[in-house]
Each structure stands twice: as structure tokens, then as C-alpha cells.
Amino acid sequence: xxxxxxxxxxxxxxxxxxxxxxxxxxxxxxxxxxxxxxxTPGCATVRMTVRDDMLNGFGTTHGGVLFLLADSAFSLAxxxxxxxxxxxxxxxxxxxxxxxxxVLIAKAVEQSRRxxxxxxxxxxxxxxxxxxxxxxVARFRGRSHTLA
Numbered sequence: 057x058x059x060x061x062x063x064x065x066x067x068x069x070x071x072x073x074x075x076x077x078x079x080x081x082x083x084x085x086x087x088x089x090x091x092x093x094x095x096t097p098g099c100a101t102v103r104m105t106v107r108d109d110m111l112n113g114f115g116t117t118h119g120g121v122l123f124l125l126a127d128s129a130f131s132l133a134x135x136x137x138x139x140x141x142x143x144x145x146x147x148x149x150x151x152x153x154x155x156x157x158x159v160l161i162a163k164a165v166e167q168s169r170r171x172x173x174x175x176x177x178x179x180x181x182x183x184x185x186x187x188x189x190x191x192x193v194a195r196f197r198g199r200s201h202t203l204a
Contacts, residue, residue, distance in 0.1 A: 098166030100132030
């Protein structure tokens, strides 16, 4: 944690960092209980515990919930540079099931950023209570477009 009180090094002189401010206003992420773990330029990590109301008819985490978790990390990473940035495209591969009580961590990493476009990869991993990663649940790739 830095002197500003933020893990990402953002200062509060002019208010919260753009990515933090955007995340604080994200009602969908709040509804799912997604927590911001860290955000630095080009990278972001979020965490969520799977609840029973996030399960599909097979008793595993709904794909839309996994997409929203990964998209939240992607959004934070591509907005970590400041100008408002939105998704231009995204895809996800589901690799393993997640169940009620699982702690999922989504980590987004910038792969490329040029002019007004960016490319980000997000790994969604399942963790034990002690924080040890067990397996990769999904891989997400997002392409961003900066508005200004």
C-alpha cells in the first residue's frame, strides 16, 4: 500500500483514480460482491466468492457470472490509464467448473495498447481458503477502445 492509501499507487489529490471511481459506480459488480484487490497501469485483480444464486441448473457457476467477473478485471485494467475506455469485443473460454463457496480471482494483464485500442488477457482462477490457486476456471480476452 502506498502513502495515498491505495495499493495501485493512485493519489486522492484529485479524487479517486479513474479506474477506482468507475468501479465504485459499477452496480453489477457490487451486486455480485466483486471486490477490487489491486489495480496498476495495465493490470487489475478482482475477487468474488461464488454464492448459491450464481449457480446454473447444473449446480456450477453460471457462465454469465464468470464473464462478468472477468469483464470487471478487464474494465479496470483498460481504464487504469485514465481516459474513459470501453470494451470493443470480448470472448471467454470456460475450462473448469466453479461451485458454491469457491473463491474466484480474475487477473487482467494488458498485452498491447496502441493509439485508441488495447488487448487484454484475463485468467480466472479458483483458490482455496488459504489463497493457493487450485485451477484455472476460464480464460477471457478483451479488446478495448478509448473514447477520448
